[in-house]
Amino acid sequence: MLYGFTFLVLFQLVGEMLSRGLHLPVPGPVLGMLLLAVWCTVRRGVDDRVGRVALGLLRYMALLFVPAGVGLMLLGPVLREQGWAMLAVLVFSTVVTLLVAGLALHWMLKRFPGRGEDGQ
Amino acid sequence: MSLPNPLDSQAMLLALQTAPFLWLAVTAGCYLLAERLYTVSRHFPLLHPVLVSIVLIIVILRLGQVPYQTYFNGAQLYHWLLGTATVALAVPLFDNLQRVRALLLPLVVALIVGGLAGMLSALALGKLFGLTPDVLISFVPKSVTTPIAMALSQHAGGLPALTANVVILTGILGAMIAVPLLALAGVRGEIAQGFALGIAAHGVGTARAIQISPTAGAFAGLAMGLNGVLTSLTLALVLSLWPA
Known part of the structure; x- marks a missing residue:
């Protein structure tokens, strides 16, 4: 487990260094994800020790958002002045974004099912 | 009854307040509870575990008059792991x-x-x-x-x-x-x-x-x-x- 975890952290670090060092508009962890995917492609597979830790972490990914999310308790004053307008923008904009992205891909997958793919 | 109480409740309370892992445990506990609720309700949207955990923890912090910074310092291990999960x-x-x-x-x-x-x-x-x-x-x-x-x-x-x-x-x-x-x-x-x-x-x-x-x-x-x-x-x- 330690091996797999260290491996992931290593890619996170490299991603962080590249992101800061080259002033890329992508945060370190996202860059680390892309780099690890490239690494797996080059190695033609996922090391089992890495794969097991990765799936274990992903199983609880939602939990990892909680500490930052509790920061909502600091949102006091702006919320009192523009709270309802903010909520309305948030809800409608999220609905629009989900529908546009989901329907666009759904429609495109039907149109261009890809080579040897059923699109689902 | 004449025996001295071996439980030093004062010291226990102090340990609870200063141990950094208190908020790790509270976060995980609230999340597990919320996840349970989500499963039992067969993924009812309003009971999304992240939302329910956040609400539970905010209530706990308000009741205990704990500032957000104190909570975050204790629970930040999870926050840092978010980057590792993204790599995963x-x-x-x-x-x-x-x-x-x-x-x-x-x-x-x-x-x-x-x-x-x-x-x-x-x-x-x-x-x-x-x-x-x-x-x-x-x-x-x-x-x-x-x-x-x-x-x-x-x-x-x-x-x-x-x-x-x-x-x-x-x-x-x-x-x-x-x-x-x-x-x-x-x-x-x-x-x-x-x-x-x-x-x-x-x-x-x-x-x-x-x-x-x-x-x-x-x-x-x-x-x-x-x-x-x-x-x-x-x-x-x-x-x-x-x-x-």
């Missing part, structure tokens, strides 16, 4: 790489259309509902992952702290409504569901997609990363073209 998304992504290659054109089109819809809908609706300019700008990058969104908001003249909150709320809301909303629109495939979750609701949406299937999670993680790049590259342009 490479594993399901790699497993689906063949499909990503085969579906490249549909994915790119959906990315551009969906990413722009995220920014433009926030601008249009913000104007409609009369948000002040700095608040409005804080909302525009709300669909992308927190570190990108905060940097973009700062750069464009928004309020980064507000953006962080809006991003989390967008993620939770997206994770709550995506599956029933898309089903209503006739979108039921795991790839389209996952990709839409990643575009509209970044990491929280990706965490929801993983619950649908590893494939949905992989496409969500990919969409989250790509939309982060797209939004970073186009936000300034979109704002400059928008009639303010």
